[in-house]
Amino acid sequence: MTSQRDRDRQESLEQFIDRRLDNVGDISHGGQLFAEVVKIIQAVLERVQSQVSAKERRIAEELETLAGVIERAKVDVESVRPHDIRSHHLPLANGELGAIASHLEEATGTILDTCEELEKLAESMPDEASEKLLECVTRIYEACNFHDITGQRIKKVVDTLEAVETRIDALLTALGDPPAEEPEQTPKKPLTDEDLLNGPAPPGTGTTQDEIDALFG
Amino acid sequence: MSVDKKMPILIVDDYKTMLRIIRNLLRQLEFTNVDEATDGSAALAKLREKPYGLVISDWNMQPMTGLELLKAVRADPKLKDIPFIMITAESKTENVIAAKQAGVNNYIVKPFNAETLHKKIAMVLGGT
Structure with a gap:
């Protein structure tokens, strides 16, 4: 045989x-x-x-x-711990960019609201003052172009992060360790002073002033 | 030649902030009959409903871009003569050439100022 x-x-x-x-x-x-x-x-x-x-x-x-x-x-x-990049760093960066875009939109909206009020106010002012005020308002409108430009730049960065995420997924899969559907939960450990330095919280996730006041009784 | 300041103008941009800015700058130029659309397809629908004297459009929008809107306007016998100004952050020469070949009347790069907007409208409409 x-x-x-x-x-x-x-x-x-x-x-x-x-x-x-x-x-x-x-x-x-x-x-x-x-x-x-x-x-x-x-x-x-x-x-x-x-x-x-x-x-x-x-x-x-x-x-x-x-x-x-x-x-x-x-x-x-x-x-280089690609799982950490995939499950922690990239979502964090995306979230921060989303928060920046949201804050920019809110702030620009407030600026424009105020400009429109100033324009109405100008109607009741003496001609010379009114003209000067409208010139200032026009300059503010022009400056508010920044919202569109920064928004487009932020989108470019978000697109780049998505491309990095896709490549990391492909790399992990090729190595036989595909990314998990849900981010892995890391066990909780006591917070250090450094852990407490996180900067502004993403919208809707931080503690409100009312909640802080309640903690102080 | 004087321009009818009451003629309908359509402004197209996916950023509501930009729509507000352009609308307010147009109001300062005494153009008060201004409608808005947030992408090319919505703009095209409005253009087919009402006779507009000028279109001021962004380029980078979804699902229909400003360039696609421009081409659709120029391809439509009823809309083909509407003056069309592109206001966009796309500032590469090939973009400007593509817009010119598609029949744009003028091109403004963001960020822009009120004086530029005024000048370009005057050039396209023949005086304001």
Whole structure:
């Protein structure tokens, strides 16, 4: 009876690689794919090492180096903690940008409301003063262009962050560690003084003045 | 040539702040008959309902951009002659060329000032 090992020896190296690569097509999960590629490299190494030609030995060495590079790349990527970037830093940056856009819109709205009141007030003022006031109001309108421009710049940054997130997802999937659907809950630990320095809270998440007053009785 | 300050003007921008700014600057130029739309498709619907004397539109809007609106206006036999000014942050030469090729009458880059708006309207409408 012919064993699998005997059959492997009988087929050419090219046939052997083709047969193993055919199986890869059935594997959809990134991690399995990665593991299968490493297995193939190892299997090819074993095959090549059993043959003695100098050329094939060089190929084996190259493949061995390649496997080492892949392993090191995986360790390097893991060391930058892509899950943290994906689940904490990027959502935080997105939230802050959203809050900036919201504050800008609110502040610009208030400025424009005030300008419109000033324009009405100008109607009841002496001509010279009225004209001067309207000139000032016009300059404020012109300056309020900033809202549109900054809004578009913020959108560009948000789009860039989304692109970074997509690439991190792809990287994590390729490494066999796809991003979780829900952000991982990190266990609570006592707050340090540094933990308390968070700057302005995103809209709707901070403590209101009334709530603070209530804490003081 | 004097311009009818009561002619209807349509301003198009997805930023409500910009609509307010342009409306207020137009009011200071004594144009008081001003309607608003927040994207190209809403603007096109308004243009087909009422005869406007001028369109002042942003470029970067969804779902229909200002350039698409301009092309739709120029392709419509009933709307094709409406003066059209683009006010946009898109300041690359290729943008200006594309707008010009599509038939824009004038082009203002954001941020802009009241004097520029006044001058461009005067150029497009032939005096204010």
